[in-house]
Amino acid sequence: MAVSTISPRVEEPAKRPPVNxxxxxxxxxxxxxxxxxxxxxxxxxxxxxxxxIPGIRLAFVFNRNFERKRxxxxxxDVEWTDDLRQVLASDADVVVELAGGIEPAKEWVEQxxxxxxxxxxxxxxxxxxxxxxxxxxxxxxxxxILYGASVAGGVxxxxxxxxxxxxxxxxKFAGVLNxxxxxxxxxxxxxxxxxxxxxxxVQKLGFAEADPSDDVNGVDASCKLAILAxxxxxxxxxxxxxxRQSIRGIDPIDFEYAHQLGCTIRQVSMAEIKGKTLRAxxxxxxxxxxxxLSRTKDNQNALIVTGEHGGETVFSGRGAGxxxxxxAVVSDLLxxxxxxxxxxxxxxxxxxxxxxFSLRYLVRVxxxxxxxxxxxxxxxxxxxxxxxxxxxxxxxxxxxNSDVAVLTKACRPADMVTAIRDMRQLPGVRQAPVYLxxxxx
Amino acid sequence: MAVSTISPRVEEPAKRPPVNxxxxxxxxxxxxxxxxxxxxxxxxxxxxxxxxIPGIRLAFVFNRNFERKRxxxxxxDVEWTDDLRQVLASDADVVVELAGGIEPAKEWVEQxxxxxxxxxxxxxxxxxxxxxxxxxxxxxxxxxILYGASVAGGVxxxxxxxxxxxxxxxxKFAGVLNxxxxxxxxxxxxxxxxxxxxxxxVQKLGFAEADPSDDVNGVDASCKLAILAxxxxxxxxxxxxxxRQSIRGIDPIDFEYAHQLGCTIRQVSMAEIKGKTLRAxxxxxxxxxxxxLSRTKDNQNALIVTGEHGGETVFSGRGAGxxxxxxAVVSDLLxxxxxxxxxxxxxxxxxxxxxxFSLRYLVRVxxxxxxxxxxxxxxxxxxxxxxxxxxxxxxxxxxxNSDVAVLTKACRPADMVTAIRDMRQLPGVRQAPVYLxxxxx
Numbered sequence: 001m002a003v004s005t006i007s008p009r010v011e012e013p014a015k016r017p018p019v020n021x022x023x024x025x026x027x028x029x030x031x032x033x034x035x036x037x038x039x040x041x042x043x044x045x046x047x048x049x050x051x052x053i054p055g056i057r058l059a060f061v062f063n064r065n066f067e068r069k070r071x072x073x074x075x076x077d078v079e080w081t082d083d084l085r086q087v088l089a090s091d092a093d094v095v096v097e098l099a100g101g102i103e104p105a106k107e108w109v110e111q112x113x114x115x116x117x118x119x120x121x122x123x124x125x126x127x128x129x130x131x132x133x134x135x136x137x138x139x140x141x142x143x144x145i146l147y148g149a150s151v152a153g154g155v156x157x158x159x160x161x162x163x164x165x166x167x168x169x170x171x172k173f174a175g176v177l178n179x180x181x182x183x184x185x186x187x188x189x190x191x192x193x194x195x196x197x198x199x200x201x202v203q204k205l206g207f208a209e210a211d212p213s214d215d216v217n218g219v220d221a222s223c224k225l226a227i228l229a230x231x232x233x234x235x236x237x238x239x240x241x242x243x244r245q246s247i248r249g250i251d252p253i254d255f256e257y258a259h260q261l262g263c264t265i266r267q268v269s270m271a272e273i274k275g276k277t278l279r280a281x282x283x284x285x286x287x288x289x290x291x292x293l294s295r296t297k298d299n300q301n302a303l304i305v306t307g308e309h310g311g312e313t314v315f316s317g318r319g320a321g322x323x324x325x326x327x328a329v330v331s332d333l334l335x336x337x338x339x340x341x342x343x344x345x346x347x348x349x350x351x352x353x354x355x356x357f358s359l360r361y362l363v364r365v366x367x368x369x370x371x372x373x374x375x376x377x378x379x380x381x382x383x384x385x386x387x388x389x390x391x392x393x394x395x396x397x398x399x400x401n402s403d404v405a406v407l408t409k410a411c412r413p414a415d416m417v418t419a420i421r422d423m424r425q426l427p428g429v430r431q432a433p434v435y436l437x438x439x440x441x
Numbered sequence: 442m443a444v445s446t447i448s449p450r451v452e453e454p455a456k457r458p459p460v461n462x463x464x465x466x467x468x469x470x471x472x473x474x475x476x477x478x479x480x481x482x483x484x485x486x487x488x489x490x491x492x493x494i495p496g497i498r499l500a501f502v503f504n505r506n507f508e509r510k511r512x513x514x515x516x517x518d519v520e521w522t523d524d525l526r527q528v529l530a531s532d533a534d535v536v537v538e539l540a541g542g543i544e545p546a547k548e549w550v551e552q553x554x555x556x557x558x559x560x561x562x563x564x565x566x567x568x569x570x571x572x573x574x575x576x577x578x579x580x581x582x583x584x585x586i587l588y589g590a591s592v593a594g595g596v597x598x599x600x601x602x603x604x605x606x607x608x609x610x611x612x613k614f615a616g617v618l619n620x621x622x623x624x625x626x627x628x629x630x631x632x633x634x635x636x637x638x639x640x641x642x643v644q645k646l647g648f649a650e651a652d653p654s655d656d657v658n659g660v661d662a663s664c665k666l667a668i669l670a671x672x673x674x675x676x677x678x679x680x681x682x683x684x685r686q687s688i689r690g691i692d693p694i695d696f697e698y699a700h701q702l703g704c705t706i707r708q709v710s711m712a713e714i715k716g717k718t719l720r721a722x723x724x725x726x727x728x729x730x731x732x733x734l735s736r737t738k739d740n741q742n743a744l745i746v747t748g749e750h751g752g753e754t755v756f757s758g759r760g761a762g763x764x765x766x767x768x769a770v771v772s773d774l775l776x777x778x779x780x781x782x783x784x785x786x787x788x789x790x791x792x793x794x795x796x797x798f799s800l801r802y803l804v805r806v807x808x809x810x811x812x813x814x815x816x817x818x819x820x821x822x823x824x825x826x827x828x829x830x831x832x833x834x835x836x837x838x839x840x841x842n843s844d845v846a847v848l849t850k851a852c853r854p855a856d857m858v859t860a861i862r863d864m865r866q867l868p869g870v871r872q873a874p875v876y877l878x879x880x881x882x
Contacts, residue, residue, distance in 0.1 A: 047608065047750055148605060154751035156605020163604065164589060164597020167488065167771025292736075292757070309488055310595035310768040313758035316733070318751060327751040330608025341782045 030337035033060035033087045033117075035108055036098035037069045040122055040149075043322030044096060044329045049074055053330070055337040060087050084108060088115040094336055096329060097121040106130055113141045120332040122149035122325055128223035128239045131230065135345070144342060146332035151224045152177060152301040154324025155317040156331065161232035161305070168307030170232045172272045174439065177224040179299030179320035180208045180215035181247050181267035185284075186297050189264060192252040207299060207320070218244035218267065218282035225269040225280060232305065233271065235278045236348040243355020243413070245283035249434055256395035257362055257405045258286050261438070264294045268439055270357065278351035281413075286362055286438040292316060293439065359437035360389065361416055364405040365423060366430045374404050376426060384419035386411045402430075413437070471778035474501035474528045474558075476549055477539035478510045481563055481590075484763030485537060485770045490515055494771070496778040501528050525549060529556040535777055537770060538562040547571055554582045561773040563590035563766055569664035569680045572671065576786070585783060587773035592665040593618060593742040595765025596758040597772065602673035602746070609748030611673045613713040615880065618665040620740030620761035621649045621656040622688050622708035626725075627738050630705060633693040648740060648761070659685035659708065659723035666710040666721060673746065674712065676719045677789040684796020684854070686724035690875055697836035698803055698846045699727050702879070705735045709880055711798065719792035722854075727803055727879040733757060734880065800878035801830065802857055805846040806864060807871045815845050817867060825860035827852045843871075854878070 032048065034041050041061070048058045050073075058078050063069050066080040081087065087095065088111055095112035097119060099105045105126050109119050119138070121127065127134070127147045138145045148158045152175075161170070176182055180202055187198040199216070202208045214220045222242035229235040247267050258265050263286040271280040287294045292314045296302045301319025306312050318324040365377050378388055392405040408416075420433050473489065475482050482502070489499045491514075499519050504510050507521040522528065528536065529552055536553035538560060540546045546567050550560050560579070562568065568575070568588045579586045589599045593616075602611070617623055621643055628639040640657070643649045655661045663683035670676040688708050699706050704727040712721040728735045733755045737743045742760025747753050759765040806818050819829055833846040849857075861874050 043750070051610065053608075154606075154609075154748075155754055156601045159605035160597045160601060163776060164600035164772055165595075165768060166775045167494075167773075168595075168768040169492065292733075295733075307595075307768060309484070309764040311759045311765065313596055313756070315754070315756060317754035323750040324752060327606060327609040327748060331605055332608075334607045335604060338784050339780065339782050341780050343779050 030056050030094055030333065031059040031092045032056060032094050032096060032333060033062060033090070033092040034058065034096045034098060035062045035084075035087070036100070037061050037063040037066070038098065039322045040325045040329070041098045042071070043326035044098070045074055047326045047330050053334070056330075056333050059092050060090065062087050084111070088112065088117075092117060094118045094120060094333060096333070097123060098329075099123070100125070102126055102129065106134070109134055109145070110137060113137050113143050113145070116141065116143065118143045118336050119145045120149075120329055120336070121145065121147050122329060123147070124150040124220065124223040124227060128226040131227065132236070132348075139342065139345065142342070144336060146335060147227070148332050149325050149328035151227050152303060152315070152317075153179075153319040153321065154327045155301055155303070155315050155319060156328065157228070157303050157315050158231055159331070160313075160315060161228065165232075165305060165307060165310065165313065168310045170305060170307045172306035173225070173228055173232065173270065173303060174293060175225075175228075175269045175301070175303035176266050176293050176296045177269045177301055177303070177319065178215050178221045178267055179301065180212060181221070182296050182300060183207055183298050185247065185250070185265055185267065188250070188252050189255045194252060195248060195250060216248055217246045218242075221267060221269045221282040225271055225282060228303075229271045229278065229280065230348065233273055233278065234346055234348050235271075235273070235351050237278060237280060237351070237353050241280070241353040243281040243283070247284045249432060250284055250436075251434065253395060253401065253403060254362070254364060254434055254436065257364060257392050258436075260392055260395070261286060261362065261407065262290075263288050263438065265436060266293055266296065268293060272357075273351070276352060278353050279355065279357055280353055281355040281357060284436055286436050288439065288441055290441065291439060356412055356414070357437070358410045358412055359440070360410050361386075361408045362392075362405060362436045362438065363408060363420070363433055364403055365433040367402040367404060368428050368430050369402055374406070376428065377404060377406065377423065380423045380426065381406075381408065381419045384422065385415045386419050471497050471535055471774065472500040472533045473497060473535050473537060473774060474503060474531070474533040475499065475537045475539060476503045476525075476528070477541070478502050478504040478507070479539065480763045481766045481770070482537075482539045483512070484767035485539070486515055488767045488771050494775070497771075497774050500533050501531065503528050525552070529553065529558075533558060535559045535561060535774060537774070538564060539770075540564070541566070543567055543570065547575070550575055550586070551578060554578050554584050554586070557582065557584065559584045559777050560586045561590075561770055561777070562586065562588050563770060564588070565591040565661065565664040565668060569667040572668065573677070573789075580783065580786065583783070585777060587776060588668070589773050590766050590769035592668050593744060593756070593758075594620075594760040594762065595768045596742055596744070596756050596760060597769065598669070598744050598756050599672055600772070601754075601756060602669065606673075606746060606748060606751065606754065609751045611746060611748045613747035614666070614669055614673065614711065614744060615734060616666075616669070616710045616742070616744035617707050617734050617737045618710045618742055618744070618760065619656050619662045619708055620742065621653060622662070623737050623741060624648055624739050626688065626691070626706055626708065629691070629693050630696045635693060636689060636691060657689055658687045659683075662708060662710045662723040666712055666723060669744075670712045670719065670721065671789065674714055674719070675787055675789050676712075676714070676792050678719060678721060678792070678794050682721070682794040684722040684724070688725045690873060691725055692875065694836060694842065694844060695803070695805060695875055695877065698805060698833050699877075701833055701836070702727060702803065702848065703731075704729050704879065706877060707734055707737065709734060713798075714792065717793060719794050720796065720798050721794055722796040722798060725877055727877050729880065729882055731882065732880060797853055797855070798878070799851045799853055800881070801851050802827075802849045803833070803846060803877045803879065804849060804861070804874055805844055806874040808843040808845060809869050809871050810843055815847070817869065818845060818847065818864065821864045821867065822847075822849065822860045825863065826856045827860050
């Protein structure tokens, strides 16, 4: 992407100190401006103010109507402002963007880079969609953008991909990357709560956005997967090219069927290189209890990274919340304060992106009455090239329902989707059937 | 430690190019010399030669009697030698020390640093015992030592502690850090194999050293724990100050008692800061199935890191073997090739080191005959200030034995050790009782 795509509104601020003198200054102590004083912004400020970190000093807090945000524990020499130009014209070395979303965050990041400031951000949407463009602008201005907090919160996966596992040739990811979905699903599992009630609960607790569709539909996780694919697989993909399925429609009864198969249900993000194709998907899946992904509770995240030489390495921990995200942000600040050197850009490769994993599926169909038989379903699946492996036992709690559940043999998602669509048209079928692929071991 | 403690045998080689010109050269392409062409050395060479890595080139292989080691897949322009002076006088930028042990590895590393070469090493003994001294020498010579492969093989834990989690204040570690012990224990568990047979098996497979005492007694893991404590807790400790218990004496029957308590048995390395004390221990422990440490099979490693802000973060994967260790070594080489900047030394703190964790214990006593009662044992424990919480059920497989097992309330290890010693003296007790603390959740 060319630098010329940058919004024309970006103007160079009046005072732009030369890069070298800024570098020198940073070595003496890195002055930080936080943009956005919400949960994460406050947590970052707490880490920086409670136990001062040598070489890093909070200098600015930028927020609209900052007066209602002001807290007494921030030292008096920290400036509060609602005027971004003041931050841009200041001697702050690093801008920490914690506003989230694409605009105005993108414009702020661009302006900061052009003003000769490095950027630390937790913004997965911004970095997934405009990351390449922003990284190029940073290079062009001699600054850096670090975004360790954008994937898996406090779990340092991006850092591991860029450094600790850099010596391997990575080929595959499988992860639980969205805390909200995980909270909903682990709650449905533990308490038999229906989806809507579990969602309401997580919203009440303040863990979910007012509009949770990006979480539930897999948009949020697909942004994280796109960032992981870029950093770890050197694959240039956009989040919208990732195959996505919503976790809506899952019923507590599905966990009972899953348990029969030695599995739980999680929203899983997968990416895998196969020749010139990058398979990428975010969807609810049956996850075997033997997998580290099955053991994510509440807002935990986990990522399994597979490399050609090192095999499987697993990272897990708190993927969301103020404290863990602040750790990732402050770690990036330390990296900037301690090392001003620009790292070379790794070349990215283009892949055909496909969600075409061949997987076995649990298919649950709710029938209008018990007398409707399994044979119609079998026929509908088979007509679309999907073979049934076995019919599942009716769970105790399901006795009143007229549910039928089967486990299919491995098939392509396109065939499954067509089969489900056709099945939905059958007069005996009461609601859209649920279909959940099984995560291979 | 002062630089003057360095062995007087270290001489500056004839040609020592100035540091700056060497830096310049490294940016153009980092020339690597491997010292030691065993399993790991060969694996590193394979990664470097099979798919060339931009900016890194294998230039030398140093090994005694290198002729019998020579392999055809190493390019012809790589020089094989058994003369270290040739490597030191060459234009190699980085020396990869894979000989292991303290000497001559220490001398080689010192000579390499003095010859203006950076060092990558997988040597936990060397870095645990002489790490501070070597890091100081590196600083003095303007070079770097990276040692990511020295702890947990392919799992990038040191990298995470130094960078991705650097923004947190870490307070605690619990890990499974020795692949050999883990292989023995998970084998005893799965197949009911006695300790000696499980050890023989792992030796036959080539996973254990000819003399496995350092693994079994916890010396190897205590070196790794000392390195972790230094990097992650900024605690200056030596491995010999870590409290250690051997895994010898554990019987397959102990796994059956452990299972009764919802646990398995693993060699666990723990370190924890409590005020001015650093508690550190390597010992066999009962590990609840709910803990990530319980799920380490064969030669897997796992580490749970607890931070004040980020909570628990878990890392796991292949902790030993050529491939995973090579990944760690090559990642360090990439870090050197991409970034020549020296990072500032973090100040270390001195702590009183103690193994005094207050823990509950499983105590199993093998009696001479069934008629000997539990009351004597109870009395012996109680006399030493150890209270019994419950008496365990006799496992089916134990019917023929005259074993008695109890779960104690939390007590100090010193009291437990005294009680066990006293119990051993009792005429009815047939062998040294086994005592295994439970890892707290």
